Amino acid sequence: MTSAVRSAPARAQPAVTDADFQKFREFFYRKTGIHFDENKRYFVDKRLVDRMQATGATDFRQYFIGLRFESDGQELQHLVNTMTVNETYFLREAYQFDCMSNNLLDELVHTRPAGERLRIWSIPSSTGEEPYSIAMHLLERWPGIHRHDVEILSSDIDTQVLDAAQRGVYSARSVANVPRPWLEKYFRRVGDQEWAISRELVAAVEFSRVNLSDPADTRRFRDVDLIFCRNLLIYFDDVSRRSAAEAMYDALRPGGFVCLGHSESMSRISALYRVRRFADAMVYQKPLNGEAP
Known part of the structure; x- marks a missing residue:
């Protein structure tokens, strides 16, 4: 005589209610400055459910309580990593790199004591394409690189992309805009469809985790000459944008420059800066000390 074996009922997938979404959205905004519109609801809900299942939470309330009261911040970092979007490629909006090499750096070296290091900060770093593009452009297009010491800093709130940046392995799509001589000089092929950037360039960039909305993270950045902060502020609301603009202002030397993404405008965010057209x-x-914006 045989007995039927019953399988355990499948565990129901946690749900995210409208109230849960609002509560989470406010919490994430306070922590990161990133604001999710209603049209991002599906994106947010899916990733929240993924994290609830990964942590074993049975519902949003249990997960959210654990998130708010955790002592080490590890789950918040996991959440940040899964909620941030990182899609970029080498030499994106390359006209700004041309401006850097043709105008900005030469002006900067003439407004400072001889021999002082130039500091360039790329935020967000994403998976490294931007800071490595800066490094290659300096080596290939700026004659002053042989006379001046340049430090490249690169930061992101997402620790997973920082790890990927330091591995430095990229798809064929990511390197599609890299001139062939640069590709052969600074990369080596890995398999059929991937390219690994030279370890010399990896060593030339100092990577760090930074939340641009957290003064504790940004106050250690000072005396920066040039900031690339492209396509980040589009994820912020007006309050967070102003806060980020002030953090970058504090990080810059007088006379330093900020490059934003093509759809972003500092003029609509802050009156602290002068607009310069090259x-x-x-x-x-x-502005330099004593100058009006």
Whole structure:
């Protein structure tokens, strides 16, 4: 005589209610400055459910209580990693790199004591394409690189993309805009469809985790000459944008520059900066001491 074996009922997938979404959205905004519109609801809900299942939470309330009261911040970092979007490629909006090499750096070296290091900060770093593009452009297009010491800093709130940046392995799509001589000089092929950037370039960039909305993270950045902060502020609301603009202002030396993404405008965010128009690009400058914006 045989007996039927009953399988355990499948565990129901946790749900995210409208109230849960609002509560989470406010919490995530306070922590990161990133604001999710209603049209991001499906994106947010799916990733929240993934994290609830990964942590074994049975519902949003249990997960959210654990998130708010955790002592080490590990789950918040997992959440940040899964909620941030990182899609970029080498030499994106390259006209700003042309402006850097043709105008900005030469102006900067003439407004400072001889021999002082230039500091360039790329935020967000994403998976490294931007800071490595900066490094290659300096080596290939700026003659002053042989006379001046340049430090490249790159930061992101997402620790997974920082790890990927330091691995430095990229798809064929990511390197599609890299000139062939640069590709052969600074990369080596890995398999059929991937390219690994030279370890010398990896060593030339100092990566760090930074939340641009957290003063504790940004106050250690000072005396920066040039900031690339492209396509980040579009994820912020007006309050967070102003806060980010002020953090970058504090990080810059007088006379330093900010490059934003093509759809972003500092003029609509903050009156602290001067608009500077060059042949290749429009950028934003922290006035020199004594100058009005």
